[in-house]
Amino acid sequence: MDAYLLLLREDPSQYATLSPAQMGEIVERYRAWSEKLAAQGRLVGGQKLADEGGKRLRAGAAGAGPIVTDGPYIESKDVIGGTFIVRAASYDEAIALVADCPHLAGDNVIELRRIEIE
Amino acid sequence: MSVAALDFRAAWGRLVGVLVRTHRLADPALAEDAVQHAMLQATRLWPVAGTPAQPLAWLTTVARNHLRDALRARAQEVQFDDASDEAGAAGVIEAADAVAAGELGDDELALIFACCDPALPVASQVALALKTVCGLSLREIAAGLLCDEAAVAQRLARARRVLAARSAPVRLPAGAELPPRRDAVLLAIHLLFNEGYAASGGQTAQRPDLCREAIRLARALAAHPITAHAEADALAALLLLQGAWLGERVDADGHWRLLDEHDRAQWDATMIAAGLAHLQRAQRAQALSIWHLRAGIAAEHATAPTLAHTCWAAIAAAYDALLALDPAPATRLSRAVAHGFAQGPAAGLAQLASLHEVLPAGLRAHGLAAQAEMLARLGRRAEAVDALDRAIAQATTPAAQRLLTRKRARLG
Numbered sequence: 466m467d468a469y470l471l472l473l474r475e476d477p478s479q480y481a482t483l484s485p486a487q488m489g490e491i492v493e494r495y496r497a498w499s500e501k502l503a504a505q506g507r508l509v510g511g512q513k514l515a516d517e518g519g520k521r522l523r524a525g526a527a528g529a530g531p532i533v534t535d536g537p538y539i540e541s542k543d544v545i546g547g548t549f550i551v552r553a554a555s556y557d558e559a560i561a562l563v564a565d566c567p568h569l570a571g572d573n574v575i576e577l578r579r580i581e582i583e
Numbered sequence: 584m585s586v587a588a589l590d591f592r593a594a595w596g597r598l599v600g601v602l603v604r605t606h607r608l609a610d611p612a613l614a615e616d617a618v619q620h621a622m623l624q625a626t627r628l629w630p631v632a633g634t635p636a637q638p639l640a641w642l643t644t645v646a647r648n649h650l651r652d653a654l655r656a657r658a659q660e661v662q663f664d665d666a667s668d669e670a671g672a673a674g675v676i677e678a679a680d681a682v683a684a685g686e687l688g689d690d691e692l693a694l695i696f697a698c699c700d701p702a703l704p705v706a707s708q709v710a711l712a713l714k715t716v717c718g719l720s721l722r723e724i725a726a727g728l729l730c731d732e733a734a735v736a737q738r739l740a741r742a743r744r745v746l747a748a749r750s751a752p753v754r755l756p757a758g759a760e761l762p763p764r765r766d767a768v769l770l771a772i773h774l775l776f777n778e779g780y781a782a783s784g785g786q787t788a789q790r791p792d793l794c795r796e797a798i799r800l801a802r803a804l805a806a807h808p809i810t811a812h813a814e815a816d817a818l819a820a821l822l823l824l825q826g827a828w829l830g831e832r833v834d835a836d837g838h839w840r841l842l843d844e845h846d847r848a849q850w851d852a853t854m855i856a857a858g859l860a861h862l863q864r865a866q867r868a869q870a871l872s873i874w875h876l877r878a879g880i881a882a883e884h885a886t887a888p889t890l891a892h893t894c895w896a897a898i899a900a901a902y903d904a905l906l907a908l909d910p911a912p913a914t915r916l917s918r919a920v921a922h923g924f925a926q927g928p929a930a931g932l933a934q935l936a937s938l939h940e941v942l943p944a945g946l947r948a949h950g951l952a953a954q955a956e957m958l959a960r961l962g963r964r965a966e967a968v969d970a971l972d973r974a975i976a977q978a979t980t981p982a983a984q985r986l987l988t989r990k991r992a993r994l995g
Binding site for chain 1: 588589590591592594595622623625626627628629630631632633634718719720721722723792
């Protein structure tokens with residue numbers, strides 16, 4: 466069975482004005498979904514990428530170190546906020562697993578990529 | 584491995600209350616910011632990384648660190664001693680079960696009393712309590728209080744300036760301070776319930792979550808050794824008895840049902856029993872308060888097996904007594920309706936006639952609908968239809984408009 470990477474793309478500013486009840490609902494929806502997948506043996510894991518920015522590196526002049534800039538992520542409306550990895554036999558199966566992922570709400574996007582192992 | 588879901592809304596007041604106490608804050612705003620920050624972090628992290636084994640302790644630590652940074656940034660001396668802070672943190676962990684059960688602790692009650700400061704207008708007290716203790720968003724508060732978000736924000740900002748000007752840390756009032764504060768708290772809780780119960784703005788007929796918050800607060804107030812009082816029991820009784828039919832008051836589409844359309848078997852028997860128990864405890868009062876009388880009326884409705892078996896004479900008598908304590912137009916209107924059933928529609932009509940001029944805009948549709956009801960029972964159908972037409976025109980919410988239109992259709 467292959468592994469598929471879910472890149473959870475979103476606009477982080479959408480969370481700024483949530484009430485505690487709404488935040489609790491979000492946490493609960495994801496919890497229910499990941500527990501369901503874990504129980505089916507399909508969930509490998511998930512990781513949160515920190516919201517505070519990040520760095521961009523590119524090659525600098527010969528002999529010098531790389532050029533490092535702040536990633537302009539925090540102002541961006543399209544940020545990879547986190548990842549899940551799931552097990553599936555094909556893209557179709559992976560899509561079926563992800564179809565009810567609570568990340569699919571509003572303008573959020575899930576980018577699904579098969580992890581090349583061989 | 585499954586971790587029990589944390590009720591964020593119930594945790595909110597608990598965490599704000601703990602931070603306010605352990606850091607001896609006079610103004611809860613900084614504690615609210617810290618808890619908001621911690622919950623937001625949790626909302627970003629937990630969905631993908633998993634919920635920690637002790638979510639409440641996790642939130643406490645993150646919120647406390649954020650609060651300390653904020654206090655240092657304001658160049659304020661960070662006022663806490665580690666002993667009381669650690670005790671607070673331990674208390675939070677122990678409180679996890681209480682939060683899950685929706686119980687309120689001392690810290691939250693102290694917060695309610697701080698919000699219901701008699702120096703603030705009642706509407707501001709309610710807005711502040713909803714924000715600080717119940718953790719409602721500006722949008723939710725605006726929907727509940729029938730105003731826009733900007734107005735709520737302004738109201739909260741003004742209220743916070745009043746609180747921030749105080750130097751005394753938030754704590755439960757005692758001695759002579761307590762009774763006037765308690766009156767304000769009872770009033771604010773009742774207003775909170777009503778906002779959920781009586782068709783707030785917008786399309787929804789009721790907001791049961793606001794009602795549940797109000798019931799939770801009233802019961803906690805009645806149960807706590809410092810704040811316990813017969814009037815708090817009476818209020819808890821009133822809210823529980825009215826809350827018992829929340830589920831039947833609207834149909835599956837969220838439209839109002841008329842009282843004779845309720846399936847009384849669906850009324851929440853547990854809430855009715857709890858309400859009657861509070862009403863029993865409220866009997867220790869030396870004098871009947873408005874809460875006693877209103878709870879008594881709600882109990883008559885809640886225990887009547889059918890609408891036809893409602894003891895209208897008892898309800899009318901209770902309204903007579905209530906009128907002496909609370910001569911507001913709303914009381915007079917309900918009293919006229921009760922008399923219309925107890926003594927017949929002609930008696931009710933006579934009371935309504937003298938009342939119509941003084942009804943505020945928000946009650947005019949109710950007054951006309953009551954008039955139509957009694958006219959119909961007297962066989963004066965054309966006049967009843969006319970009154971309902973005018974009621975529909977005066978209705979202030981879409982839900983009320985739909986109900987009245989249906990009533991008019993029932994007249995045939």
